[in-house]
Amino acid sequence: MVIFHALREAEQRRRPIRVAVLGTGYMGRGIAAQMLGRMPGLRAALLVNRTVGKAVAAYALAGVDPEAVVVSDDPRVLGQAIAEGRPAATGDFDAAGAVEGVDAVIEATGDVTVGAREALRWIGRRVPYVSMNAETDATVGCLLQHRARQAAVVYTTADGDQPGVLMRLVDYVRTIGFEVVAAVSCKGFLDVRATPDSVRPFAERMLQAPAKICSFADGTKMNIEQAVLANATGLVPDVRGMHGIATDLGHALEDFRARGVLDRGGVVEYTLSGDFGGGVFVIGRSDAPALTQQYLEVFKLGTGPDYLFYRPYHLCHFEAPLSAAEAVLFGVPTAAPLDAPVAEVVALAKRALRAGERLDGIGGYTVYGQIDRAEAVWQQGLLPVGLAAGARVRRDVPADRPLALDDVELDEEALPVRLWREQRHLFAPRRSVVAASSR
Structure with a gap:
């Protein structure tokens, strides 16, 4: 290196x-x-x-x-x-x-x-x-x-x-001549009804905060991480919350094809269950299938034209300092937004919410987050999950419904709210351009 x-x-x-x-x-x-x-x-x-x-x-x-x-x-x-x-x-x-x-x-x-x-x-x-x-x-x-x-x-x-590790894998696959059709995080289980109380025993064994573990269990963290990746690559979710394809390493390409995900172009996605451990993978497509196949079939990657590039681990704090080193020594980011957002993470009601309640935000009892295309979020006026903490609910909201900005009262003086509104104003004229130009 x-x-x-x-x-x-x-x-x-x-x-x-x-x-x-x-x-x-x-x-x-x-x-x-x-x-x-x-x-x-x-x-x-x-x-x-x-x-x-x-x-x-x-x-x-x-x-x-x-x-x-x-x-x-x-x-x-x-x-x-x-x-x-x-x-x-x-x-x-x-x-x-x-x-x-x-x-x-x-x-x-x-x-x-x-x-x-x-x-x-x-x-x-x-x-x-x-x-x-x-x-x-x-x-x-x-x-x-x-x-x-x-x-x-x-x-x-x-x-x-995951965002940084997947970014490196996306860069690698693009650099050796493949089109990235999917960048995939691997998740063991999902429970959108998880609360800090329900995960507390596990959190205590892992020496972590229940709210943090809850954000993993209810899928919010994974959706957030895939949104970060989306904005750094131009890849987008196919549907709100992604599909979450139940598969394993030996059948992933087959199952992704069967679900039609590979027909959509460049997407962020995730698997559910399977034997992936802490891994991530990218599916790359060759624009010269006959030429590529004669080599990659010998190299045990299959017959194409889509190939799976798998990294079986992400090592969090072991690798994070590398980004500081590259930033200082080479002046380059590991992963950074290209320009305007192509994805955001919206807040959905974890349970029925009543007018007057205060939302507790990521990893709490009231909301969970799902990724969506930024264009849809802005057109529908939906609440980003990163702004949910402390917001007061204006009207009753049923479980699993995305919260609209009109459903809540935000603290307009809160720094994240002010910055998000500035971001929206700054990028509104070109918010739909980046994804199409970056694949």
Whole structure:
């Protein structure tokens, strides 16, 4: 890998890339651990968490003496620690945002508001920004990428999670001459009625927040991640929520053909159950089937013209720092919106909702999310799931019905709402163009 040699050179020159990690929950502390002695040329220089003790604990998990961590809310003190190569931590995001000496940021809070706020802050400072926050990316990522282009700085979705891993696979398949007809996430099960209570025992065993696990179980997270991929590739969902094809690795091509999905052009999709584990795959189509078949049949990929390119894993925090390295060393994103949104994730009622209720948002008791084409979302005036938290329901809404913007009262002063409306205004004239021009 070119990146390995570049990072090894940075390590040998004793000039590692100094990274601030925002959020030291389950994913953030893993990301930090990777950059504390496990990857050459990268150093977790500043850890930021509202409960600063969790940031210190993240250092300790990686073998750093907690007594050696410089804990402060003074940007000058934190900057001096970074300059001297000492580990630094703070519970003050504003203080962190004023620190000098940070070469890149990886944000892993999973909070739409925090993600948007921090992206704006660091983009404004022209510091490469890596988002492991698909919730923010799917909601206002196109606007954030617009701002990043204006500032001539990298804004990117992180490697390691499904959008980044699939983006690399899409790039690979396109580069070797295939048309991407489907980019597929693999899901083991789906329960749109899941709640934080129903998943709590599993969440506790996995040491994760019930709301986070709930967003996995009810499909919202997967739909969000596929929307992020859609906006970075121009691929679109065939139908709202995608089809969710029950299949396995040996029958995937056959089953996708039978459902007609491969006739639609470039789509994002997912499988349900099967033997895919934590894998993802891309289906590529050859425009020279006779020529391609004589080689790929020998190489055990089948007779074509459609071929399945499968990666059996995604490694989250192990791979996320690679995006920071590429952003700093090469000035390139792993995955970033092309331009206008081609997909959004709409909120559907998880149960019957009554007028006057407050929605609790992603991973909660009231709504789940499904991907749809941005054109349809905007024409129908539907509520993005990333804006749902805190909205008040104006009228009764039956279970499984998409919520319209008119069904709720939004806090118009909330940052995600303001940014989403700005994004909609910015891209409205050309919102249907990108998908057709990017396949």
